[in-house]
Amino acid sequence: MNAIVEFRRLSMEYTTRSGRSVLALDDINADIGENEFVTILGPSGCGKSTLMKIVASVIKPSSGEVFFEGRPLTAPTARIGMVFQQPILMPWRNILENVLFPIEMMGKSTKAHEAEARDLLKLVGLAGFEKAMPYELSGGMQQRAAICRALIYDPKLLLMDEPFAALDAMTREELGIELLRIWSERKKTVMFVTHSIQEGILLADRVIVMTARPGRIATSIKIDLPRPRTMNMVSTHEYGRYAEEIRSLISGGAQIAAE
């Protein structure tokens, strides 16, 4: 499998206001394969979000390199899509206009992409809400629209930073399954940050488990559950094994950090 993202000896060091330096990411080496669905799992403070921000070129690493499609990442690129914890739709634009926002910002014709935007909205179950305003939609529906906004310019890589964390448990499961459906229809590489072990396993081809302070990759586990995935897989023996392995890794890491 071709790697679309490569992390090479990546470290990120912050200096806090009190002048203490904190190692947020320590010697990260990993490859993300093309069209792979990778979840990044770890306790809070393990630098998951920092890692995502580096890939998004929002912040620069202290040392090491990130390659995207074989070239070093230097500036933000429209080949990478982003979905955040909050939908952050623009309240003055209707849903269709929100989805078309990236197209507009790239200076392309929104007319030419309108059909595509409508298709995407249909794909996520928001057909008929094109003219609705964000505040008329539930949190889950807003997040669906935000996913459409990330897909409209057809990025190769989708960065999702705890996209369902602000939703209730039921909506969250539903959207997870739906995301997989979308992913299988429009092949993309997905990097998905979560701190839910269940979400991490059920969505992923591979789980990258991180430990906190300093943020390190503990291991990377290939998930061999059959696709399409369903919520029922939670009760299978294989799922239980994965969950236990990951849980022990995370709590083990926490113990080391506490010493």
Next chain:
Amino acid sequence: MPPNKVPYARLRRFLQGNFAAVLVFACLLTTWELACTIGKVPQWLLPAPSKIVSALWGARDMLPIHVATTTFEVLMGFSFGVLVGVPLSILIVLSPLARKVVYPILVVLQSVPKVALAPIVLVWIGYGTESKVLIAAMTAFFPIIINTSAGMEAVPKELLELSRSFNSPSLKVFWKVRLPFAMPYLFSGMKVAMSLALIGAVVGEFVGSDRGLGYLILTFSSTMNTPLVFGAMALLAVLGICLFYLVSLAERVFCPWYQSGGEKERYI
């Protein structure tokens, strides 16, 4: 979920809320009226509401010019406040240097009471309407600047990161994201600014004028015509309320998302 899913409950709440307000207001007026009549309070000290109304009615021919003058001064002052305030706040947000230079000056300007500045303004540009407009504008523009720049800076970090990831020019990000995002902030600034512009205009008229509701208050109080002093005050209050609602109405038209039920946090 559509905000008006339960129209009857909303309607009932609206009526209940306003009914109480009207009732309390009517009670206050009645108490005032009765206290003046029964207590035989002299009219030059505290006129009864009915006397104020009849005094206003008696002066109905000479009032319009004064109401129009003050309204004009307030609206012009307000408009200048917005026209100067919005570009200045844009400058402050876009350029850290401008911020460093402009902000202290603004704070100094704001710290000087406009009442103290008013006589100088009159000396500089005269006795006419222009001086009142300038004083109103000076009083009004501060909340515009503060609110608009705060609004443009309150854009969620992620939204800016997202906007920049398309390599679009920062002017476009500003025009498409920051400015519309600041609209509700601008409007709440404008609500304050409108009230302040009214104060500014009246202050200007107090210092020196021959027209306007402030001028009327000054003239009538010097002749002990207290009912008309109160009358002019009532007109000022009505004017202030109308102008405030004018801004509210504009807000509802231009940022309907902001009005819809305090759920701002959820979708931003």
